[in-house]
Amino acid sequence: MAARVVTVTAPTPTxxxxxxxxxxxxxLARTFRHLAKNLANMKGLPTIQYPEMRRKYSExxxxxxxxxxxxxxTLACVACYMCETACxxxxxxxxxxxxxVLAYEKYPTVFEIDMLRCVFCGYCVDACPKxxxxxxxxxxxxxxxxxxxxxxxxxLTEKPSDTGPDGPGYGYRPYExxxxxxxxxQFEPSGLPLLPALAERGLAINRMPPxxxxxxxxxxxxxxx
Amino acid sequence: xxxxxxNPFAPPSISFGPVLExxxxxxxxxxxxxxxxxxxxxxxxxxxxxxxxxxxDDPAAAYDLFLDLAxxxxxxxxxxxxxKDKTRFQANYILYSTKRNEHLRLRxxxxxxxxxxxxxxxxxxxxxxxxxxxxxxxxxRFEGHPNLQRLLTHNGFVGHALRKDYxxxxxxxxxxxxxxQTELAAKxxxxxxxxxxxxxxxxxxxxxxxxxxxxxxxxxxEKIVAAESECGYLHRCFEGMSETHTWVQVVPYTDRxxxxxxxxxxxxxxxxxxxxxxxxxxPRAKAARTVLNEFSRIMDHLVCIAANLVDLGAxxxxxxxxxxxxxxxxxxxxxxxxxxTSSYARIGGLAKDVPxxxxxWSRSLLPTIxxxxxxxxxxxxxxxxxxxxxxxxxxxxxxxxxxxxFTGPSLRASGVAYDVRKDKPYEMYGDxxxxxxxxxxxxxxxxxxxxxxxxxxxxxxxEQILARFPKGPINxxxxxxxxxxxxxxxxEMEALIYHFKLVFEGVKVPPGEIYSYTEGANGELGYSLVxxxxxxxxxxxxxxxxxxxxxxxxxxxxxxMVSDAVATLxxxxxxxxxxxx
Numbered sequence: 114m115a116a117r118v119v120t121v122t123a124p125t126p127t128x129x130x131x132x133x134x135x136x137x138x139x140x141l142a143r144t145f146r147h148l149a150k151n152l153a154n155m156k157g158l159p160t161i162q163y164p165e166m167r168r169k170y171s172e173x174x175x176x177x178x179x180x181x182x183x184x185x186x187t188l189a190c191v192a193c194y195m196c197e198t199a200c201x202x203x204x205x206x207x208x209x210x211x212x213x214v215l216a217y218e219k220y221p222t223v224f225e226i227d228m229l230r231c232v233f234c235g236y237c238v239d240a241c242p243k244x245x246x247x248x249x250x251x252x253x254x255x256x257x258x259x260x261x262x263x264x265x266x267x268x269l270t271e272k273p274s275d276t277g278p279d280g281p282g283y284g285y286r287p288y289e290x291x292x293x294x295x296x297x298x299q300f301e302p303s304g305l306p307l308l309p310a311l312a313e314r315g316l317a318i319n320r321m322p323p324x325x326x327x328x329x330x331x332x333x334x335x336x337x338x
Numbered sequence: 339x340x341x342x343x344x345n346p347f348a349p350p351s352i353s354f355g356p357v358l359e360x361x362x363x364x365x366x367x368x369x370x371x372x373x374x375x376x377x378x379x380x381x382x383x384x385x386x387x388x389x390x391x392x393x394x395d396d397p398a399a400a401y402d403l404f405l406d407l408a409x410x411x412x413x414x415x416x417x418x419x420x421x422k423d424k425t426r427f428q429a430n431y432i433l434y435s436t437k438r439n440e441h442l443r444l445r446x447x448x449x450x451x452x453x454x455x456x457x458x459x460x461x462x463x464x465x466x467x468x469x470x471x472x473x474x475x476x477x478x479r480f481e482g483h484p485n486l487q488r489l490l491t492h493n494g495f496v497g498h499a500l501r502k503d504y505x506x507x508x509x510x511x512x513x514x515x516x517x518x519q520t521e522l523a524a525k526x527x528x529x530x531x532x533x534x535x536x537x538x539x540x541x542x543x544x545x546x547x548x549x550x551x552x553x554x555x556x557x558x559x560e561k562i563v564a565a566e567s568e569c570g571y572l573h574r575c576f577e578g579m580s581e582t583h584t585w586v587q588v589v590p591y592t593d594r595x596x597x598x599x600x601x602x603x604x605x606x607x608x609x610x611x612x613x614x615x616x617x618x619x620x621p622r623a624k625a626a627r628t629v630l631n632e633f634s635r636i637m638d639h640l641v642c643i644a645a646n647l648v649d650l651g652a653x654x655x656x657x658x659x660x661x662x663x664x665x666x667x668x669x670x671x672x673x674x675x676x677x678x679t680s681s682y683a684r685i686g687g688l689a690k691d692v693p694x695x696x697x698x699w700s701r702s703l704l705p706t707i708x709x710x711x712x713x714x715x716x717x718x719x720x721x722x723x724x725x726x727x728x729x730x731x732x733x734x735x736x737x738x739x740x741x742x743x744f745t746g747p748s749l750r751a752s753g754v755a756y757d758v759r760k761d762k763p764y765e766m767y768g769d770x771x772x773x774x775x776x777x778x779x780x781x782x783x784x785x786x787x788x789x790x791x792x793x794x795x796x797x798x799x800x801e802q803i804l805a806r807f808p809k810g811p812i813n814x815x816x817x818x819x820x821x822x823x824x825x826x827x828x829x830e831m832e833a834l835i836y837h838f839k840l841v842f843e844g845v846k847v848p849p850g851e852i853y854s855y856t857e858g859a860n861g862e863l864g865y866s867l868v869x870x871x872x873x874x875x876x877x878x879x880x881x882x883x884x885x886x887x888x889x890x891x892x893x894x895x896x897x898x899m900v901s902d903a904v905a906t907l908x909x910x911x912x913x914x915x916x917x918x919x
Contacts, residue, residue, distance in 0.1 A: 123784070171672040171675065171693070174675050195842070198841055234679070235689070240837075284675065
C-alpha cells in the first residue's frame with residue numbers, strides 16, 4: 114500500500130524565498146516572458162476574436178440540423194418517428210402523410226425541431242435509418258421570439274448555402290465519406306442472427322430479393338435465409 | 339447463523355464478534371447478490387442503529403466511510419419483483435471501509451405508511467444531508483435527525499417528488515419565505531454579547547461560489563462564529579427525469595452533472611449499466627474512455643485550481659491554467675462533436691470511434707499542460723502570499739474527512755489514500771502504473787498540491803495508454819445494447835430490426851440493482867441503479883462527490899475568517915451541477 118502512494122508535502126521555502134522580493138521578480142520574469150512571447154507571436158494567441166475570427170470545429174460538430182434530400186429534391190425522410198422517439202429532449206415533432214409518388218409511400222407533412230429545447234446530443238442522427246437527418250457546424254442560433262426558434266421543413270431542408278464556401282458545412286453525421294447505403298445489386302448480408310425473440314416465433318423476414326444479375330454469368334449476390 | 343452473516347463478505351470473509359453475532363442473530367441477514375454488485379445486508383428499522391454502530395466499530399467490519407443513501411420506492415415494480423412483504427420503501431446505506439477496501443450496502447425495508455428509520459447522523463455525520471435528501475424526495479422520516487428540513491426542493495413544495503405516485507405535472511411556487519430559514523439568520527443581536535455579531539448572507543449568486551450555493555454565516559468581525567449552507571438552486575430533477583427516459587437517453591443528462599469534467603460522468607454511468615447487462619466493451623473503448631477520463635480530470639483540476647487562485651487574487655494563473663483546458667476541449671470536440679455537452683459514452687462502447695489522429699493529438703497536448711502547470715507551479719507553490727492564504731486554512735483532519743464522507747482529492751489531502759482507480763481498478767486503470775498522491779496537512783495548500791500531483795499522475799496514465807493504444811472495434815458487437823453500424827442498418831433487414839427495437843424500446847436491462855462507482859474528479863461518483871426489466875430505468879440515484887463536501891463546508895469554515903471560507907470553498911471544488919442534480 115505504501116509503495117503506490119506518493120506523499121506531497123509543501124516545500125519549505127529557503128531564506129532567499131522567504132525574503133519575498135527576489136521571488137516577486139522571479140514571478141514577474143515569468144509573466145513578462147509570456148508577454149514577450151505573445152507580442153512576438155500575435156497570430157498564435159489562444160484567444161479568438163469572435164466574430165472576426167472563428168473557431169474551426171471538427172467534422173463531428175453538433176450544430177443546427179438539416180434534412181437531406183433525394184436526388185429529385187424530395188425529403189429523404191420517411192416519417193418513421195425514430196428520431197422523435199430517440200430525442201431525449203422531446204424537441205422533434207413529426208406528422209406523416211402519404212406521398213403522391215407511390216414508391217416513397219410516407220413522408221413528413223410536418224417536421225419541426227424546437228431549437229430552444231434541443232440539447233444537440235445527436236441522437237436523432239444516430240437513430241435515423243434512412244440517412245435523412247444530419248447536423249451542420251452552424252452554432253449561431255439566436256432568435257427574436259420563441260416561435261421562430263421552431264424550425265420547420267422549409268428551414269431545415271438542406272440548402273446549397275449550408276455547404277457553400279461561407280456556409281457552416283456538414284457536422285455530425287452517420288458516416289464521413291461515401292454513403293454506405295448500397296445500391297441494388299451490391300447487397301451482401303453480414304450474417305447477423307435474427308433477434309431470438311423473433312426467431313422463436315418463427316417470424317420469417319423477407320430478405321431483400323437478389324437483384325437481377327447485370328450479366329447472366331454473375332453469381333447471385335445473396336443466398337436465401 | 340454465522341454462515342448467513344459471514345456469507346456476503348467473501349472475499350475476504352469476515353466473522354462477526356461472538357457477542358454481536360448473538361445480539362444481532364436473525365435481525366441482520368445477508369442478501370445474495372450477483373458478483374458485479376456489492377454485498378448487501380438487510381435489517382429492520384429497529385435494529386438499524388445497532389447494526390450501524392457494529393458495522394462502524396467492529397474491527398472485522400470497520401465501515402468508516404458513509405458514501406450514499408439511496409432510497410427506492412418499490413410500489414410500481416412489476417409482478418415477481420414487487421416486495422413480497424407489505425413493505426414499499428427501501429433505504430440503502432452504501433458504506434465503505436477504508437481499512438478493508440470493501441463496499442457494503444445496508445438495507446432497510448420500510449412500510450408504505452409513514453416510513454421511518456432512526457437517523458444515523460450520530461453514527462456517521464456524513465448521513466446528515468443524505469437523510470435530508472431522502473426525506474425531501476422520498477418522504478422517509480429519520481427519527482432523531484437534528485434538522486430534517488427539505489434540501490433540494492423548497493419549503494413551499496408539497497409531496498415527495500421521487501415517490502412513484504407523485505404527480506410530476508404539479509408546480510409549486512417558491513416564495514422568499516420558502517427558502518432556507520435559519521435560526522442563525524433570524525437571531526437578533528445578543529445584548530449580552532460584548533462583541534456584536536452579525537449575520538452575513540453569502541450567495542447564491544456570488545462570484546466566488548462558482549455556481550449557485552448559499553451560505554448564511556454569523557460573523558464576529560471577520561471571524562465566522564456559525565454557518566449554515568443551503569443547496570438546491572440548480573436542482574433540475576436529474577433523477578426524476580431519468581425515470582421517464584430510456585437508459586441511453588440518460589447519457590446527455592449526465593454531462594450536466596459535473597460540467598467541468600462531463601465525460602467522467604457519462605463513462606461512469608454507462609459502465610454501471612454495462613455491469614448490469616454483463617456487457618464487456620472492447621479494449622479500444624476502454625482505452626479511449628480512460629484517456630478521456632484523465633483528460634477530463636486534468637481539466638477539472640485546472641479549473642478548480644485556477645478558480646481558487648482567482649478567488650485569492652492570483653488572476654494570472656487563471657489564464658495559464660485555462661490554456662491547456664482550452665486545447666483539451668478541442669480534442670474532446672473532435673471525438674464527440676461538442677466541447678462541453680459531450681454525450682459521447684454509449685452502453686457498449688462510444689458514440690463514434692476516436693478520430694484517426696487521436697493518439698498523436700493527445701500526445702501533442704501534454705507539453706502544453708506541463709508548461710502551463712510549470713507556470714502555475716512557479717508562481718504559486720513557493721509564493722509567500724499564497725502560502726499565507728492557503729496554509730492552515732480550511733483544515734480537515736483525517737478523522738473528520740472520513741466522518742464527513744469525503745472522497746477524492748479532498749480526502750487524499752487529509753491523508754487517506756483511497757482512490758477508486760487504484761483500489762478497485764476499472765477500465766484500464768489496473769494495467770497502468772501510477773501513484774496516489776496524498777498529503778497529511780488537510781488544508782487548502784494540501785488540496786492544491788494533491789491536485790497538482792494528480793494531474794502529473796494523470797499525464798503518466800495517458801502516456802502509458804497512448805503508447806499501446808489498442809486497435810480494433812470501438813463498440814461491442816452485441817446489437818441488443820448498441821446500435822448496429824449504419825452500413826448494416828441501411829442495407830440489412832436484421833440490423834434494421836435491432837436498430838428499430840433499440841430506438842423504440844431502449845436497452846432491456848435485466849431486472850436487478852447495482853451500486854457502481856468510479857473515480858470522478860472530485861471523488862467517488864456512485865450510481866445506484868434499479869431496473870425493472872423495461873427499457874426505462876426504474877430508479878437512478880447518483881452519489882455526487884461534492885455533496886458531502888458541501889455538507890461539511892459549514893463545519894470546516896467555522897472559526898475561520900470570511901476570506902478563508904472563500905479559499906476553502908474553491909479548494910473543495912463544489913460543482914453546483916452535481917451537487918443539486
